[in-house]
Amino acid sequence: MNNQSTNQLINYSLHLADNSLILGQRNGEWCGHGPVPEQDIAITNITLDLIGQARSFYQHAAHQINNSKKAEGSKASSPLERGFGGEVTEDSLAYLRKEREFKNLLLVEQPNGDWGQTILRQFFFSQYQYLLFQQLQYSKDEQLAAIAAKALKEVAYHLRWSSEWVIRLGDGTEESHRRMLHAIDELWRYTGEMFEVTGYELWVTGKNIGVDVSKLKEPWMNKVKEIFIEATMPVPEKVFMQSGGKEGRHTEHLGYILTELQYMQRVYPGCEW
Amino acid sequence: MRTTTIDKNTLYSYLDEIKDPEVPVLSIVDLGIVRDVKMIEDELEVIITPTYIGCPAMEMIATTIKVEMATLGFKKVKVTEVLSPPWTTDWMSEEGKRRLKEYGIAPPNPRQQVCEQKLFAEAEAVQCPHCDSFHTRRISEFGSTPCKALYQCDDCKEPFDYFKCH
Numbered sequence: 001m002n003n004q005s006t007n008q009l010i011n012y013s014l015h016l017a018d019n020s021l022i023l024g025q026r027n028g029e030w031c032g033h034g035p036v037p038e039q040d041i042a043i044t045n046i047t048l049d050l051i052g053q054a055r056s057f058y059q060h061a062a063h064q065i066n067n068s069k070k071a072e073g074s075k076a077s078s079p080l081e082r083g084f085g086g087e088v089t090e091d092s093l094a095y096l097r098k099e100r101e102f103k104n105l106l107l108v109e110q111p112n113g114d115w116g117q118t119i120l121r122q123f124f125f126s127q128y129q130y131l132l133f134q135q136l137q138y139s140k141d142e143q144l145a146a147i148a149a150k151a152l153k154e155v156a157y158h159l160r161w162s163s164e165w166v167i168r169l170g171d172g173t174e175e176s177h178r179r180m181l182h183a184i185d186e187l188w189r190y191t192g193e194m195f196e197v198t199g200y201e202l203w204v205t206g207k208n209i210g211v212d213v214s215k216l217k218e219p220w221m222n223k224v225k226e227i228f229i230e231a232t233m234p235v236p237e238k239v240f241m242q243s244g245g246k247e248g249r250h251t252e253h254l255g256y257i258l259t260e261l262q263y264m265q266r267v268y269p270g271c272e273w
Numbered sequence: 274m275r276t277t278t279i280d281k282n283t284l285y286s287y288l289d290e291i292k293d294p295e296v297p298v299l300s301i302v303d304l305g306i307v308r309d310v311k312m313i314e315d316e317l318e319v320i321i322t323p324t325y326i327g328c329p330a331m332e333m334i335a336t337t338i339k340v341e342m343a344t345l346g347f348k349k350v351k352v353t354e355v356l357s358p359p360w361t362t363d364w365m366s367e368e369g370k371r372r373l374k375e376y377g378i379a380p381p382n383p384r385q386q387v388c389e390q391k392l393f394a395e396a397e398a399v400q401c402p403h404c405d406s407f408h409t410r411r412i413s414e415f416g417s418t419p420c421k422a423l424y425q426c427d428d429c430k431e432p433f434d435y436f437k438c439h
Contacts, residue, residue: 038413038423045415056356080406146357150326153359153439154419156390161414164392 006068008203009141010061011103012210014093015200015246016144017057018104021094022254023125024050024078025261026112027060042161046122050156056147057089063143077186095265099248101196107190109254116176117183123162124136124187126193127223128216130159135211144209163227170231180233192241194220233248284310287345291337294330296416296436298376298394301334305364308355316349317342322360324439325419341382374402379424379435399435401426411435 026046034040065080065088080092108125112118136148169176195217197205204210221235221238228235244250264271288310299308301321309320319338335352342350348418362381370380370408379402396411406428413423414437421434 038415041413041417042415045419048327048329048419049325050327052323052325056326142357146355146359147326150356150359154325157414160390160392167392 001035003068003072005203006064008200009209010064010068011059011146011200012025012204013057013064015103015198017054017093018102019108019125019129020050021054022102022104022257023046023108023121023133024048024054025257026110027122029112030118030231039115040229041093043118043122044172046158046160046161049151049158052152053147054094055090056143056150060147062088062090062093064105065201066069066192091265095262099250101248101260102250102254102258103246103248104250104254105190105193106242106251107187107193109245109251109257110187110190112245113183113186114179117177117186119162119165120180120183120187122158123166123227124157124191124194124224126159126162126246129219130155132211132213137222139210140208166227166233167231170228182234184236188239193245195241196243196246198246279312281310284312284317287342289333291341293324294333294337295420296373296376296378297374299365299369301338303366303372305362305369306334310328311337316351317347318351318353320353320355322355324360327419328358342374360439362436365436372415373436377402377419377432377433381436381438383438396424397438399424401429401431403431404429404435 024047027050029041030040030043031047032040034043069088079087080096082089084092105125107121110117110121112121130152133148133152134144137145138151139145166180170180171177195213197212197214201210201213205212225235242251245254285302285307288307289300289302293299293301294302294376295387296304304324304423306321306324307319308322311318313321319342321331321334331354335354338352340352365381374378379399382397382399391392398407399409399411400407401424402410404426406426409424410427410428411422411424412432416423416434420439422430424435425432
C-alpha cells in the first residue's frame with residue numbers, strides 16, 4: 001500500500017476507535033449512579049464492550065502507523081511515541097492525541113443528560129453500529145473484518161437492550177414520555193453526521209475496506225421509525241443536522257471529556273498502573 | 274525437556290491445568306479460549322481468543338500461560354491473540370458445563386440465541402444449578418461479567434449466574 005492509502009486506513013481505524021472510546025467514557029460516568037443496580041451493571045457492561053472495540057481498533061491503527069514509519073525509514077519522533085517504549089500504542093492514541101485529532105461522531109460526545117437521553121443516544125448509536133458492522137465483517141482488511149464480526153454479537157445485546165428501554169420510557173408515564181421528547185430534541189440534530197461520507201471513508205470504501213455509510217441511512221431510519229411508533233414518539237422532520245466530528249471539529253464537550261480521560265498521562269507522562 | 278516430540282494432546286493437557294481467572298473451575302481449554310497450540314522447532318505458540326471483546330482477563334491469561342509453560346521447561350513461549358472466528362459458547366466442553374453447574378453457575382443452553390433480535394422476548398428457560406428447577410426468572414440480562422446474566426430460582430429462591438448463550 002502506498003502512503004496515502006495507509007493514512008486513510010489509519011484515519012478510518014481511528015474514527016471507529018474514537019466512536020467507541022468516547023461513548024464508552026460517557027457511559028462509564030454512570031458507574032455507581034445508575035437508576036437501579038441491574039441497569040447500572042448493564043450500562044457498564046456495554047461500556048466494557050465499547051472499550052474492547054476501541055482497544056482493538058486502536059491496536060490496528062497503531063500497527064499501521066508503526067509499520068509505515070518503518071517502511072519510510074523515518075527517524076522523526078512524534079509526541080505519540082513518548083513514554084510508550086518509542087512506539088505508537090493503543091494507549092498513546094487514546095491518551096496523547098488532541099481534541100482536533102479525534103474523529104468521533106458528535107453524537108457520542110454529547111452529555112449523558114438523564115437516563116432517557118443516555119438510552120436514546122445508545123439506541124441511535126447501536127442501531128448504526130449494528131448496520132455498520134454487519135457490512136464491515138466482510139471488509140477486505142482482515143483485522144477490521146475480525147473486529148466487526150466479534151463485536152457484532154455484542155452490539156446485538158446493546159441494540160436489543162436500548163430498543164426496549166426507548167419503548168419502555170417513550171410509552172411509559174407522562175414524565176418519562178416528556179423526558180424522551182426532550183432527549184430527541186437534544187440528540188436528533190447529531191444523527192445526520194453518521195451517514196455523511198468523509199474523505200477517508202470514501203477512500204476505504206473504494207478499496208472495499210470500509211462501509212459506504214450513506215447507504216445505511218434508510219435502514220437506520222426504518223428501524224428508528226419502527227421503534228418510535230411503538231414508543232409513541234414522533235420522528236422529527238427537517239431538522240438542521242450538525243456535523244464535523246469525523247473531521248476533528250467537535251462540540252465544546254469533547255475537550256472536557258479528554259481533560260478527564262487523559263489527565264493522568266498528561267500530568268505523569270508514561271505512568272503505568 | 275525434549276519438546277520436539279511432544280504431541281498436541283499432551284500440550285492441551287498442560288494448558289488444561291490453567292484456570293480462567295473469573296471462573297476458576299473452568300480451564301482455558303474447557304472454556305474454548307485456546308484455539309490452537311503449535312510447537313515450531315523450540316518455540317511453543319499458544320493461540321487464544323477472548324470470550325468478549327473487552328475481556329479484561331486476557332492479559333492475565335497470557336501471562337499465566339507463559340509462566341506455567343516456562344515452569345514445565347518450555348524455553349520459548351509465544352501467546353497470540355486472535356478475534357476470528359468469534360468465540361461462541363458452543364466451544365465449551367461438556368466437562369466444562371458439568372463443572373460450571375457444580376460450581377453454582379448455570380451452563381449455557383445448547384442453542385445460540387444472541388442473534389435473536391425480538392424485543393421483550395421471554396427469557397430462556399434456564400435450569401437452577403442448585404435444585405434443578407426450571408421455575409426460574411431472569412433478573413438482568415447483564416451480570417457480574419459480560420459472559421453472565423443474573424437469574425433467580427422461584428422454587429429454592431436462590432439467585433444464580435447463568436453463563437449466557439453467545
